[in-house]
Amino acid sequence: MGPGSQEMMTQQAKDALEASDVIVGYTVYVELLRAFYPGKEFVTTPMRQEIERCRICFSLAGEGKTVSMVCSGDAGVYGMAAPMYELQQENKAYQQTELVVLPGITAANSGAAVLGAPLNHDYCVISLSDLLTPWEQIEKRLIAAVQGDFAIAIYNPSSHKRKDHLKRACDIMLTAGASPDRACGYVENIGRDGTKAHVLTLGQLRETPVNMFTTVFIGNSKSVIMKDKLVTGRGYQI
Amino acid sequence: MGPGSQEMMTQQAKDALEASDVIVGYTVYVELLRAFYPGKEFVTTPMRQEIERCRICFSLAGEGKTVSMVCSGDAGVYGMAAPMYELQQENKAYQQTELVVLPGITAANSGAAVLGAPLNHDYCVISLSDLLTPWEQIEKRLIAAVQGDFAIAIYNPSSHKRKDHLKRACDIMLTAGASPDRACGYVENIGRDGTKAHVLTLGQLRETPVNMFTTVFIGNSKSVIMKDKLVTGRGYQI
Numbered sequence: 001m002g003p004g005s006q007e008m009m010t011q012q013a014k015d016a017l018e019a020s021d022v023i024v025g026y027t028v029y030v031e032l033l034r035a036f037y038p039g040k041e042f043v044t045t046p047m048r049q050e051i052e053r054c055r056i057c058f059s060l061a062g063e064g065k066t067v068s069m070v071c072s073g074d075a076g077v078y079g080m081a082a083p084m085y086e087l088q089q090e091n092k093a094y095q096q097t098e099l100v101v102l103p104g105i106t107a108a109n110s111g112a113a114v115l116g117a118p119l120n121h122d123y124c125v126i127s128l129s130d131l132l133t134p135w136e137q138i139e140k141r142l143i144a145a146v147q148g149d150f151a152i153a154i155y156n157p158s159s160h161k162r163k164d165h166l167k168r169a170c171d172i173m174l175t176a177g178a179s180p181d182r183a184c185g186y187v188e189n190i191g192r193d194g195t196k197a198h199v200l201t202l203g204q205l206r207e208t209p210v211n212m213f214t215t216v217f218i219g220n221s222k223s224v225i226m227k228d229k230l231v232t233g234r235g236y237q238i
Numbered sequence: 239m240g241p242g243s244q245e246m247m248t249q250q251a252k253d254a255l256e257a258s259d260v261i262v263g264y265t266v267y268v269e270l271l272r273a274f275y276p277g278k279e280f281v282t283t284p285m286r287q288e289i290e291r292c293r294i295c296f297s298l299a300g301e302g303k304t305v306s307m308v309c310s311g312d313a314g315v316y317g318m319a320a321p322m323y324e325l326q327q328e329n330k331a332y333q334q335t336e337l338v339v340l341p342g343i344t345a346a347n348s349g350a351a352v353l354g355a356p357l358n359h360d361y362c363v364i365s366l367s368d369l370l371t372p373w374e375q376i377e378k379r380l381i382a383a384v385q386g387d388f389a390i391a392i393y394n395p396s397s398h399k400r401k402d403h404l405k406r407a408c409d410i411m412l413t414a415g416a417s418p419d420r421a422c423g424y425v426e427n428i429g430r431d432g433t434k435a436h437v438l439t440l441g442q443l444r445e446t447p448v449n450m451f452t453t454v455f456i457g458n459s460k461s462v463i464m465k466d467k468l469v470t471g472r473g474y475q476i
Contacts, residue, residue, distance in 0.1 A: 007249040010240065010343065051474055074343075076350040078472060082358035085469045086476045103351040105248065105312075105341050112314040113341040120320035121371070122379050124362045124388060132473030133359070137387070141360050144386025148379040150362060231323045234316060235370030236289055238324045 001072050002105040003191025004032055013102050017068050022060050024053060025070035033070065054080060054087050058094040074106035078127055078155060108153035111187040111215040114197045116229030118185060118217040119151050123232075128165040129156035139172055146176035151223060151232045154216040157186075163209070166216065170206035173218065178202055183219040185230040186210055199225045239310050240343040241429025242270055251340050255306050260298050262291060263308035271308065292318060292325050299335040312344035316365055316393060346391035349425040349453040352435045354467030356423060356455040357389050361470075366403040367394035377410055384414035389461060389470045392454040395424075401447070404454065408444035411456065416440055421457040423468040424448055437463045 002008035017023060017037055023030060027044040034042060043060070045053040053069070060067045071079035081101045088094045112119045124145040128138060145152050157166040174180060180203030188196045188211065200208065202218065210216065223232040240246035255261060255275055261268060265282040272280060281298070283291040295307045309317035319339045326332045350357045362383040366376060383390050395404040412418060418441030426434045426449065438446065440456065448454065461470040 002248065007253070008341075010248060011245040015245070051476065074347050074350075076347060076355050076357055077361075079358065081351070081355035082469050082471050083474050083476065085354050085464055085467055086471060086474070089464045090476050101351040101354065103246075103343050103347045105343055106347060109312045109314060109341045109344060109347075112312075113319070113339040116323055116339065117314050117319035119314055119363075120317065122362065122364045122376075123315075124360065124383075124386075125357075126360045138360075141386040141388060144382045144388070145362075147385070148362075148382025149375070150379060150382070226323055226327045229323055231320050233320050233324060236321050236324070238289065238321065238328050 001029060001032070001070050003107065003110040004072065005191055006036055008105060008110065008191050010102070010104070013104060016102055017070075019066060020068040021065040022067045023070060024057050024060070024067060026053070029070055029072050050080065051083060051087070054083050057084070058087065058091070058097055061097040062093060071104070073110075074104045075101055076103065077106040077108070077125065107155060107190055107215040111153065111190045111217065114187045114190060114195060115185045115199070115217055116226070116231050118219060118223065118230040118232050119153060120232045120234055121151060121220060122148075123151040123153060125153045125155065127155040128169055129159065130162070138169075142169055142172045143176045146173050146178045149220045151220045152218040154218065156212065157210050157214055157216045158212050160212070166208075166210055167206055170202060174202065174206070178218070179221070182221070183223040183225045183230055184217060186214050186216045188214050190215060197228065199228055199230050239267060239270070239308050241345065241348040242310065243429055244274055246343060246348065246429050248340070248342070251342060254340055255308075257304060258306040259303040260305045261308060262295050262298070262305060264291070267308055267310050288318065289321060289325070292321050295322070296325065296329070296332040296335055300331060309342070311348075312342045313339055314341065315344040315346070315363065345393065345428055345453040349391065349428045349455065352425045352428060352433060353423045353437070353455055354464070354469050356457060356461065356468040356470050357391060358470045358472055359389060359458060360386075361389040361391060362386075363391045363393065365393040366407055367397065368400070376407075380407055380410045381414040384411050384416045387458045389458045390456040392456065394450065395448050395452055395454045396450050398450070404446075404448055405444055408440060411440065412444070416456070417459070420459070421461040421463045421468055422455060424452050424454040426452050428453060435466065437466055437468050
């Protein structure tokens with residue numbers, strides 16, 4: 001689905017929805033689509049029921065229906081592409097279903113566009129959610145990202161349960177050698193009403209509360225703030 | 239522009255082209271657009287003249303024209319977004335131009351969709367082009383990516399001048415601790431005629447010649463090959 005609006009989806013994705021009998025997804029995202037695809041059957045499941053949602057897709061497909069499983073951003077970035085393949089691998093009955101992934105614009109790239117050009121050289125995408133990933137693994141990746149001097153896009157910087165994840169992540173990056181002056185930014189509500197971008201240093205980011213609808217960008221050691229933009233150069237002589 | 243075809247562009251990008259007086263870009267990409275936007279003025283410059291291309295945009299904009307600078311994939315991923323901001327920062331006359339970046343689908347994500355779900359957990363994007371980046375920096379990033387156990391998308395795995403970059407990169411990752419059995423894949427001609435995906439191990443990838451229209455994917459330590467797909471799980475219990 002990309003960041004949310006119809007104009008940020010590809011024609012390929014819109015055509016797939018148009019060609020579907022059923023559209024399946026997380027309640028919030030499906031509601032964004034409902035008005036544009038009247039006459040379709042919609043099936044929603046709440047958060048934390050992702051695998052059940054995948055099973056519903058295969059089950060409906062098994063009835064001969066064409067089914068679209070929608071994800072926000074890109075289905076292949078913290079989305080449902082992998083679990084769909086894993087389920088299909090595990091269940092013989094599901095293997096008669098043809099499974100196709102259509103790409104979308106993930107928040108790293110849609111957020112980057114709002115901020116200017118924070119990922120214009122080598123970059124990492126890291127989620128701070130420890131629901132499915134041990135925190136030690138996240139920590140290890142943050143350290144490696146700083147050691148490799150990557151620009152970084154951070155997903156899920158905050159949740160209801162763990163409001164201090166971003167602060168902890170900043171401390172890990174500072175300890176790994178990132179300067180408190182490192183150029184950073186964050187974008188709220190990408191592609192929806194109330195999109196808002198901010199630029200600041202890593203030291204300031206550490207003290208900044210962000211909500212769960214935020215994508216955070218950490219520059220590499222050469223990134224610069226230009227007015228309200230965060231820019232990571234490719235290395236051209238200007 | 240995304241990977242190339244009109245159906246993989248967002249409506250937002252197509253509307254911007256429609257609203258432009260001039261479309262500027264690298265010759266090959268502009269040719270893909272020409273038929274769809276008749277009546278527009280087109281300006282192309284060959285490869286290696288990227289900064290000149292940016293200056294042309296600002297110059298035309300200074301004449302009061304609305305100008306689109308097109309990039310393949312996402313303008314913010316090894317694209318022209320950063321140099322445009324850098325030029326604007328450097329030249330006062332350019333600062334009267336309003337500069338807006340529109341995101342597109344980059345090869346990491348469009349290629350991932352073809353291969354299944356290779357980037358479905360934390361990932362890095364690394365270019366092997368040493369035209370603008372010292373090879374030592376590329377090496378450092380490959381090592382860090384393996385140490386952080388990221389899935390990796392590799393851009394520019396080969397060029398006319400340096401055909402052994404991918405082999406060298408594989409050797410660096412193997413030395414850094416990635417197993418020769420690591421699940422990998424690559425995609426040729428993403429989003430164009432002749433799209434072709436391959437799955438193989440890192441050991442096999444080392445021996446595989448790839449061309450410059452290829453994006454390579456290295457799984458993380460838990461990625462698996464499922465028939466002709468490369469899948470990096472999110473960690474769900476299936």
